[in-house]
Amino acid sequence: MNEVLLSQEVIVYLLSESLLFGLLFVAFIITPLLIKRWNFDAFTQEQFRLENRSYLVMSIVFFVMALKILLLPYFVYTIDQLSDIVPGAMCGAGIIKANGYGNPLLLLKIIILFLSGFWMTLNRLDLEAKAYPYTKRKLWFFLFIFMLLSIEFALDILYFTHIQTTNPVTCCSVIFGQMGGSNALFLGLDTPMLLLLFYLLFVLLVLMLWSKNSLGIIVTSLLFLFVAYYSVVYFYGTYIYELPTHKCPFCMLQQEYYFIGYLVWGLLLVGVFMSLDYAISRWLWKRDALRLRNFALWALSLFVLLCSLFVVVYYSKNGVLL
Amino acid sequence: MIEIENIHKIFNEKSSEPFEALKSITLHIAKNEAIILSGVSGSGKSTLLSLIASLDKPSSGKIVVDGELISKLPDLHASHYRAKSIGFIFQHFNLLEALSVEENIIAPLIPSRLDIITIKKQAQESMQRAGIAHKASQTIRELSGGEKQRCAIARALVTDPKLIICDEPTANLDKANSLKFIEILSTLKALGKTIIVATHDPIFDTLPFESRLIKMEDGRIVDE
């Protein structure tokens, strides 16, 4: 048996994923009947049973989503732990690239979290309305998410069974380093331009959130997510590591850096998710969830502040920039 | 205030022996009216009450309370309706036995998201009105039948509902307590509440307040 599959974290992770998938499967089995027979105007016993069952689907999705939020950092932690077993890896960056399934899996996980967040919003609207107006839509949406979740589950298994402990993987300095002009930034940007873009987009996003422009929020927050990722990896990260050549999104998740990476990436993802959720519920369902917006503003501002703080602290300690 | 149009309620629809508990009931109840539903057990009184309180849903027909159609409401709204507009007094009191009087009385207010101080204040007022305030911290198990009844009344009144529904309220009470109960009902009537009582207790034949007697038999209204 593969050594990877015997490490504690992988066992716990795969067990959790399988349990959640089992529950989702229960929800999946009852959904087609719900969609087919749903008729809110009917007074039959069957309709009442279906209404109750829709609460089961809701409970399961809610539970799974809450756990998936916990499991995302745990997944990152797991691959980080695996870097001890796999030769050549210093952090999660090498492990996630150990085979072709890693990066799509991580991306899919984030997408699923975002989608299930939107599902919860839709669900709340459905329950609060007078005649369950969105139930069918919400169930179709669930089927779609379930499809993604099945792919995710398959990828999970494929990913962990295909990590070789014999083949060395590359270290983060190779994957993200810019030596000899390799791994250049997108669009040929240089660091000052990237930073300018980062702050400009942040200001733009805040303005969009203030002016409640739904489409603007969606576009800018996605752009911001993209640019912020690069800025953290190629600029702010070097201040976290206090080393100009250390460019890696994973090392900051380790204990040496006080697990600060979980906070950095967490704030970014939460902030972007909240803005997207706010914009979508405003655009599609005509709801103005101010709490959501304020939360998004807080999270994003904290994220930008935290990143900038690393630079400021480094400068005030050493008197130079990297 | 309450308009009931052509209500049917069938139990065990799909089975070989469906049972029609209510057959084409139509009834209009005005605000501040007191209705006494009488009839032998099995005549459909309780079913009618549960439909008005939205505890159950009719098989067909319409119930409108204060302009709102309540015969088919999603759960969240049905619950809001029950919490806000209905004070229900059950035949067996239906209190949470493990909790104290006060704790039982605050129960309907919990989903309302009020803070605990407001809730306690309302519960105190309600207990005083029902005359059970002196037993506030006692567990339900330690109470006598009459005290349980008063606790149930206090719970029904705590949300200040417009409509008080009682299902065989005096079935488990002695004569003295029953008379006291009727006294409380008359003060509630004076406060402007609408009252519906399902009973076959003859004590309700002579009431100190104006009331409308409705007789039910075999799922139909036979006499008004």
Added chain:
Amino acid sequence: MGWRVSRELIVGFVFLGLLVCGLAVHYLLYSTPKEQNIQTLSRLTTFSSPSLSVAFYEPRLPSGNAMHPSYPSMPSLNKRGFIYAQ
């Protein structure tokens, strides 16, 4: 009154909190001193091999009596080497 029971919950959580605090204090106070001697010894010997029943990276001695009584080709019962990775 009703608060009394709520207080029980608070007491319960305070109790659990105290347990956790006690644990934290013990952890902070005792984790380093206990380690000291072992560090000194390993500095002295420049040698680090866990003194478990099976010497870890040293070659195992093929000794005659360590055989399974009924299946000579199987590892012996009193060896716990199967638990450790090789």
Added chain:
Amino acid sequence: MHNNAFFHFLSLLLFKQKNKHIGAIFISVIIIFLLSSVLFISSSLQKSLQATLQNQPDFTISRLQAGRAVDTPTEWIEKIVQIDGVSAVTPRVYGRYFFAPNENSFLIVGVDFFDEQSNRSLQELMETTDLKSFFAMPSMLVGEGVQKFMSAHYYSDSFSFKLPNGSFKKVAIAQQLPSSTNLIANDMIVMPLELAKEIFAMEEESITDIALNVPNDAEWDTIVGKLHLLFYDAQVIDKREISKAYKSLYNYKGGLFLILYLITIITFMLILYQRYSMVYSAEKKEIGILRAIGWSIQDILKLKFYETLVIVISSFILGVVLAYIFVFIFDAPLLQEIFLGGENLANSVVFVPTIEFGILGSLFLFFALPFFASVLIPVWKIAVTPPKEAML
């Protein structure tokens, strides 16, 4: 706080009906306790071993002949010293001494006590005995397991080693090593280098292996290459290899335990499912009443969710704290046998307190997720109780 009243009510229900939950809490605490004891032990042992590695040389080099390690000639030392970037080249002598009657063995480690640093370390270890009498005659320091074994065989203050040529060498037992070092020193005997050579009957010009440091990490691979070029029959052991071996040693073991626990956890889930289906069906009337007085399905779901959360968190904390006390205060009686084994010399280890948040997080997931998953369907069933139940 908006939900103040809600939590108040939650605590009321929980405490007035605590008997319903005691069974589930009891099983949970036991499972958490066992699991976290095992994980505490393995992570503590691992951490202690990793810590001792800090004092170890970066490389050890020894001679191989026909795949077996043989004595290394001392002339290698001079050659190694000449390589740039290499420091602290020291000869080491160690080996197993087999005590014939019982097939038991001791690990004899020879130490060069004339070295200043090892002299200081020796002083730290020897609190009671004075150094002069230690050097006056052939003496040794013995681990606790060795001490016990020797006194069981009536060697209370000295031991006679049987040399390969048939003669005996009497060595005084100067002192027992502190029992807190048992993890590495239980079967260890520390004695002067020359004495160890004499007992093993090694030639004057040979040693067991050579330890060396390479301060610059980036040079490591080059140095290994150079060593192999210098000596064709050399085996070079890298400190990183040992470190990795230690990690997989207990990780593997924890994994095996976890597979055993998988079976336990499935049983646990079945028990919980049964138990809560029963508990909740007894609550049907109660929930019906709550529904009748205006609680929505979501309110009931929320109530039950938090109820479960309180149970999960409190049993988790209880189990972990109990395990901590068991392992780090009482040094895990019974359980440590499984980890150490008693094949050679009986060992009892002092565990250094170690808390790894990653492991606690794993444990929490491993326990909380099945718990929630198995009560989810019973909770849903009770939450959709029709309010009409109150009328019956």
